[in-house]
Amino acid sequence: MLDKAPKRADRAALVAELPDFSGFDPSVAESEVGDLLAACRAAIERHADGASDEDWGLVAEEEERNDALDRYWSVLSHLHAVADTAELRAAYNACLAMLTSHYSWRQHHEGLHAAYLRLKNGKAFENLAPGKRRLVELELRDFHLAGVDLAQDDKAEYRDLVQRLSDLGARFGQNLLDATQGWDLHIDDGGRLAGLPESELNMLSGLARHKGMDGWLVNLSYPAYTAVMKHAEDRELRHQVYAAYSTRASDQGPQAGQWDNSPLVNEILGLRHRLAQLLGFEQYVDFALATRMAEDHDTVYAFLQELARRARPVAQEQLSELTDFAAAEGAPTPLQAWDIAFWSERLRKRELDLSDEILKPYFPLENMLGALREVVHRLFGVRMVRDPQVDTWHHDVRFYWLEDESGTRFAGAYLDLHVRAFKRDGAWVGTCQSRRVTRDGVQMPIAFLTCNFRPEVEGQPSLLTPEDVRTLFHEAGHCFHHLLTTVDLPQINGMNNVEWDAVELPSQLFEAWTWEDELLAKYARHYKTNEELPQDLRARMKRARYFQKALALMRQIKFAMVDLRLHSEYDPTSPPDPLQVMEEVRAEFGVVPVPKENRFLNTFGHIFGGGYSAGYYSYLWAEELAADAWGRFREEGAFSRSVGIALRDEVLAVGASRPAMESFTAFRGRAPEPGPLLESYGLEP
Numbered sequence: 001m002l003d004k005a006p007k008r009a010d011r012a013a014l015v016a017e018l019p020d021f022s023g024f025d026p027s028v029a030e031s032e033v034g035d036l037l038a039a040c041r042a043a044i045e046r047h048a049d050g051a052s053d054e055d056w057g058l059v060a061e062e063e064e065r066n067d068a069l070d071r072y073w074s075v076l077s078h079l080h081a082v083a084d085t086a087e088l089r090a091a092y093n094a095c096l097a098m099l100t101s102h103y104s105w106r107q108h109h110e111g112l113h114a115a116y117l118r119l120k121n122g123k124a125f126e127n128l129a130p131g132k133r134r135l136v137e138l139e140l141r142d143f144h145l146a147g148v149d150l151a152q153d154d155k156a157e158y159r160d161l162v163q164r165l166s167d168l169g170a171r172f173g174q175n176l177l178d179a180t181q182g183w184d185l186h187i188d189d190g191g192r193l194a195g196l197p198e199s200e201l202n203m204l205s206g207l208a209r210h211k212g213m214d215g216w217l218v219n220l221s222y223p224a225y226t227a228v229m230k231h232a233e234d235r236e237l238r239h240q241v242y243a244a245y246s247t248r249a250s251d252q253g254p255q256a257g258q259w260d261n262s263p264l265v266n267e268i269l270g271l272r273h274r275l276a277q278l279l280g281f282e283q284y285v286d287f288a289l290a291t292r293m294a295e296d297h298d299t300v301y302a303f304l305q306e307l308a309r310r311a312r313p314v315a316q317e318q319l320s321e322l323t324d325f326a327a328a329e330g331a332p333t334p335l336q337a338w339d340i341a342f343w344s345e346r347l348r349k350r351e352l353d354l355s356d357e358i359l360k361p362y363f364p365l366e367n368m369l370g371a372l373r374e375v376v377h378r379l380f381g382v383r384m385v386r387d388p389q390v391d392t393w394h395h396d397v398r399f400y401w402l403e404d405e406s407g408t409r410f411a412g413a414y415l416d417l418h419v420r421a422f423k424r425d426g427a428w429v430g431t432c433q434s435r436r437v438t439r440d441g442v443q444m445p446i447a448f449l450t451c452n453f454r455p456e457v458e459g460q461p462s463l464l465t466p467e468d469v470r471t472l473f474h475e476a477g478h479c480f481h482h483l484l485t486t487v488d489l490p491q492i493n494g495m496n497n498v499e500w501d502a503v504e505l506p507s508q509l510f511e512a513w514t515w516e517d518e519l520l521a522k523y524a525r526h527y528k529t530n531e532e533l534p535q536d537l538r539a540r541m542k543r544a545r546y547f548q549k550a551l552a553l554m555r556q557i558k559f560a561m562v563d564l565r566l567h568s569e570y571d572p573t574s575p576p577d578p579l580q581v582m583e584e585v586r587a588e589f590g591v592v593p594v595p596k597e598n599r600f601l602n603t604f605g606h607i608f609g610g611g612y613s614a615g616y617y618s619y620l621w622a623e624e625l626a627a628d629a630w631g632r633f634r635e636e637g638a639f640s641r642s643v644g645i646a647l648r649d650e651v652l653a654v655g656a657s658r659p660a661m662e663s664f665t666a667f668r669g670r671a672p673e674p675g676p677l678l679e680s681y682g683l684e685p
Helices: 011-016 026-048 057-082 086-107 110-121 130-145 152-181 198-210 222-231 235-246 262-278 284-289 297-328 337-352 356-362 365-380 466-483 505-515 517-523 535-546 549-568 578-589 618-636 641-652 660-668 675-680
Strands: 184-187 216-219 383-386 398-403 409-418 428-433 436-438 441-443 446-453
Touching: 026 057, 026 086, 026 110, 057 086, 057 110, 057 130, 057 428, 057 436, 057 446, 086 152, 110 130, 152 262, 184 198, 184 235, 198 216, 198 222, 198 356, 216 222, 222 235, 222 337, 222 446, 235 337, 262 284, 262 549, 262 578, 284 297, 284 549, 297 337, 297 549, 297 618, 337 535, 356 466, 356 535, 365 383, 365 466, 365 505, 365 517, 365 641, 409 466, 428 466, 446 466, 466 505, 466 641, 505 517, 505 618, 505 641, 549 578, 549 618, 618 641, 618 660, 618 675, 641 660
Parallel strands: 409 446
Antiparallel strands: 184 216, 383 398, 398 409, 428 446, 436 441
16 A cells, blocks of 8 residues: 555655756766666576575566666656657667667576576465566566577577567657658748637747747647648648648658658568567467457457447448538538548537637646646545656656655656657656665656647647547556556566556546546636636537547557558568558548558557557557446546545556456456447447
């Protein structure tokens, strides 16, 4: 429980544990990482061959050495993502190669594997705490999945494959970042931006001023892109911006051939297939699912197919309704991809008299952070206390301590919430450091929570759309999964080693509170007048929850299906054309038209530059878990402290110290059921 944390009120001592971002020097990163890796290797060599079956010393020293390495790498990799420079990029790439080589060496170390086997088979194993037994079992599983049983020649090939895949994944992400920042459009004629609300025009003018220009600047950051796609009456402008955005890092569009990820996609798929076969799996998807909740890819296909069967007819009706509306308004039909968001925004306004621009003034960022703090306090008895004096990497970044009811600080989080140059797009949570027992007590968990919201512009505060608010709460769910752990073993606390298709459960669940009337009444208030979000507007916003929801669901199913097919149908004698696979999936599961030059795959960082390969379905899988988990709050109270404590104790606190299904059933009292997910998409009463 949280009351296990030590009493540590000395702020100076706590701050001393945090990274020194201002003093971080990328020029010495290779040397620093090299020294840390050498210490890790020395610990393994010193203990591995001599460990007895009752000796936990090897595991403990590995934990200590790995923690030092992880804390250094977390700073370098995070800065590379949020404040990239040529020096950081070079240091990141060099150190990533070193780390990849090290972890491959470790997983093939026969003496280390033998030491873990001795622990597992020894007389003292059953007397270990359950978490320690779980850690050993997971380590042995991962040794096998990493090829420790392979012949020496195969191990060498495995190491080469892993190293190359790591390099390619990093290059994929860097190409995408470069392509996103490599295009912009300067506009000096305000007429071209007719239809954009004042707040969006302010954002684009701010982008122009940042580059020393007059007028407005449209770039490929997501806020700028969506501003044009939703609001610009100039159809040619929408087409121009869509073409630039949807062809990033490819052989098409205005940057054709620059930073092209197409060769990387093909090579990554081939290398993953070879890696899986080397380890005895028929396809890469089989290898990936070995560490997930889903039993096999047939189970995943059936899950997605059933969702598609229920959703596609409704999605087609929604597109027909949109087309009819647009045609009646004089739009050329059939609608094109660059028309959908524009006319959807207008249909939503007509049907519900609602738009993001109507709602955004009621969702200032500071209020939404207040709402988040209240949810965390009411559910878990935890306070978030801002500390403006903590060193960060940018003046926009804020730091919060987490305090329990006694005032003891036991965790912390950096929140970096605004879009800016040299920062990766999207939203995510990363680990700064993990909870563990040290000689001085308990090392507190620290997280990075990153978003890309519109910044304050000309005195107007950062205003969020309802979707932005859900993004904030979604990432907060990940964040508190890490921060509320009570497990002292970093290998299995927080999100570490949680089955990938269950790790989104807390994040998806946290989104549910953004719809709660009590919270909206208190915090959804106009930034100028402090007027409460009107009841009729709140009701319309809730009805909008189901607006074109089936279309959104089919989009997710399409992405998940192309991911599964690419990783389950690979034939090395006749490698598939990824673009052809994408077209086939669109034909079967697509509803909205997509032009042939669209190169979504070249920007699909989740599966080619992140950890979701053969696992994009995990979002929907975990959404089913979350929708069902939310049912308990609906039954017992959205702010029930007892249910909140149960969520904390049975899911968030335990991490991977037991299988995710056990944690879910411990919280819900039964296995998950699909009804609440279908209901959340309006597909079941």
